[in-house]
Amino acid sequence: MTDAPSADDILARLNAADGDALVWLPVNGRTFSPLLRPGDQIGVARCAVDDLQRGDLALVRRDGAWAVRVVAATLPLRVGTPRGRVDDAPGEVHGRVAAIRRGGRTLGFGAGWRAAAWAMQRAAAAARMVLGPAARLARTSAAGRRIRGRRVGPVHVRPVRPEDADALDAFCAGNLPRMRPYIVTQARTRWATAGAAVAAFDARGGVRGFVFVDEYRAEGTDLPGVWLRALAVDPSARRLGLGRELVREVIAEAHRRGAREIFVDVLETNRASIALMRGAGFIDSPPELVAEANRVLAASGEGPRVILRIARE
Numbered sequence: 001m002t003d004a005p006s007a008d009d010i011l012a013r014l015n016a017a018d019g020d021a022l023v024w025l026p027v028n029g030r031t032f033s034p035l036l037r038p039g040d041q042i043g044v045a046r047c048a049v050d051d052l053q054r055g056d057l058a059l060v061r062r063d064g065a066w067a068v069r070v071v072a073a074t075l076p077l078r079v080g081t082p083r084g085r086v087d088d089a090p091g092e093v094h095g096r097v098a099a100i101r102r103g104g105r106t107l108g109f110g111a112g113w114r115a116a117a118w119a120m121q122r123a124a125a126a127a128r129m130v131l132g133p134a135a136r137l138a139r140t141s142a143a144g145r146r147i148r149g150r151r152v153g154p155v156h157v158r159p160v161r162p163e164d165a166d167a168l169d170a171f172c173a174g175n176l177p178r179m180r181p182y183i184v185t186q187a188r189t190r191w192a193t194a195g196a197a198v199a200a201f202d203a204r205g206g207v208r209g210f211v212f213v214d215e216y217r218a219e220g221t222d223l224p225g226v227w228l229r230a231l232a233v234d235p236s237a238r239r240l241g242l243g244r245e246l247v248r249e250v251i252a253e254a255h256r257r258g259a260r261e262i263f264v265d266v267l268e269t270n271r272a273s274i275a276l277m278r279g280a281g282f283i284d285s286p287p288e289l290v291a292e293a294n295r296v297l298a299a300s301g302e303g304p305r306v307i308l309r310i311a312r313e
Contacts (some may be wrong), residue, residue, distance in 0.1 A: 002030075010023070010025065010066055011061075011094070013046070014030050014046055014059075014095060015092050017045075017046055017056045020045065020046060021045075021099055022043035022045055022099060023043070023044045023045075023095070024041045024042070024043050024044075025041065025042050025044060026040075026041055027039065027040040027041065027042060028173050031081065031082065031083070032057075032082050032117075033067065033222060035057075035082070035113065035116060035117055035120070036057075036068075036100065037102070039102075040100055040101060040102045041100070041101040042057070042068070042095065042097045042099070042100055042101075043094065043098050043099035043100070043101070044059050044095040044096065044097060044098065045095055045096060045098040046094065046095045047095055047096050048093075049077055049090075049093050051096070052071050052077065052093065052096060052113060053071065053074065054071055054072070054073060054074055054114070054118050055070065055071060055113075055114030055115055055116075055117045055118030055119075056070075056096045056114055056117075057069070057070060057071075057096060057097035057109065057117060058070075058071055058079055058090075058095070058096050058097075058219070059093070059094050059095040059096065060079060060090060060091040060092060060093050060094065061091055061092045061094060062089070062091035062092070063130045065177065065178045065252060067091075068097065069087065069090070070082055070117050070118065070120070070121040071079065071118075072086055072121055072122070072125075072286065074116070076145065077090045077093070078090065080087070080121055080125070081092075081121070081124075082117065082121050082124060083124045083125075084121065084124030084125035084126075084127060086125065087124075096109075097109045103286060109113075116138070116193075122192070128173070128213075140190060141163070144261045147187070148188060151258065152202060152208060152236060152237045152240065153202055153203050154202070154203055155200045155201065155202055155208055155209075155237065155240075155242065156200070156201050157192075157198060157199070157200045157201075157209075157242070157245050157249050158198065158199070158249075159196065159198055159249075159253050160187050160191055160197040160199050160210075160212075161192070162187065162188050162189075162192055162199060164187060164199065164201075164207070165184050165187040165188045167199075167201070167205055167206060167207045168183060168184055168187050168199065168207055169184045170207070171206070171207035171208075171210060171232075172184065172210075172236070173200075173235065175210075175232045175233075175234055176210070176230055176232050179230055180185055182219065183197075183210075183212070186212070186214070186218075186279070190214070190218065191214070193212030193286070194218075194257075195212060195215070195218070195226070195257075196211055196212065196213045196214070196250055196253040196254040196257055196259070197211070197212035197213075197214075197250070198211055198212070198246055198247075198250040198253060199211075199311075200233075200237070200242050200245070200246060206239040207234075208233065208234045208236070208242065209232065209233040209234065209237060209243065209246050210230065210231075210232055210241040211228065211229070211230060211231040211232070211247060211250045212228075212229050212230055212250065213226055213227065213228050213229070213250050213253075213254040213259065213262055214226060214227070215227070215231065216296075221296060221297075221298045222296060223292070223293060223297070225261065225262075225263050226254065226259050226261070226262055226263070227263045227264060227265065228247070228250065228262055228263070228264040228277075229260070229264075230237070230306065231243060231246060231247065231273070232255045233246070243276055243294040244276060244279065244280065247276065247277070247280045248280060251280065251281075251310065255312045258293070259312070260312050261310070261311045261312070262309065262310050262311075263285060263289075263293075263307060263308065263309050264277050264282060264307075264308050264309075264310075265297060265305040265306070265307050266303075266305060266306050266308070267303055267305055267306075268303065268304050268305060268306055269303065273298070274306055274308075277308050278308070280310070280311050282308035282309060282310045283308060283310070284307075284308060284309075284310060285307040285308060289307060289309075290306075290307040293305065294308045
């Protein structure tokens with residue numbers, strides 16, 4: 001969603017909607033193209049789970065983040081992406097897309113649209129079953145990495161500047177939607193003088209990866225110290241070593257700016273990220289900090305975390 005309202009604002013607007021009133025939200029990205037296009041708006045009507053039909057586009061909330069999902073089945077409810085993925089759990093259903101605004105016209109999202117959405121999701125799911133093993137091999141093999149590396153082209157990792165905010169905005173829309181408003185604001189203001197933020201830029205100036213180090217307290221979370229946050233690499237550039245390079249560079253930049261000790265919290269289930277951080281030199285934090293950090297961060301509802309630290313020698 002372009003200039004997307006905050007998660008709390010969306011919830012408040014849905015709760016305040018009367019009767020058949022629609023809550024209008026902007027469309028961002030091409031995930032649902034050609035059904036939904038950038039520049040469209042979706043009109044969301046509140047509904048119960050039992051009101052959903054196969055092919056509906058449901059507005060769901062999982063772990064505090066909002067997403068639009070195709071209803072793939074109703075008994076039991078199964079929702080997924082138009083690219084064929086089906087979510088492990090549907091999340092909290094808050095509404096369904098009832099209308100689309102496009103080019104000055106308002107279009108009802110009726111039976112024809114539902115049939116098209118369901119057909120798109122099912123066709124993509126079937127293709128994933130057939131092509132999935134080949135796609136995984138292409139992602140993980142040395143030949144696949146070389147092909148993707150040539151497609152991505154040369155990438156330059158450097159500290160973020162205020163003029164990079166628009167490129168970061170586009171990257172966050174697809175890769176860090178929950179933190180998008182915060183990251184774009186800090187890129188324009190705070191990170192020029194405090195904290196540290198690093199991104200990987202391709203030859204066209206697009207962002208392919210991002211990470212920052214800053215105080216949790218800058219976000220209003222009562223947790224002392226400076227923390228490595230929001231490491232993300234665009235799917236098109238994964239398994240090319242960008243994650244390791246971003247972590248190394250942001251640590252070096254934070255140390256240059258005076259940070260002596262940096263912490264990172266990683267979900268216990270995210271073994272790949274834990275291995276990456278340990279490979280970068282992070283070690284276990286004191287037990288008392290682990291307990292305190294997990295207590296403070298439990299509000300996210302995402303589960304227990306491994307707390308690691310690295311100190312400047």
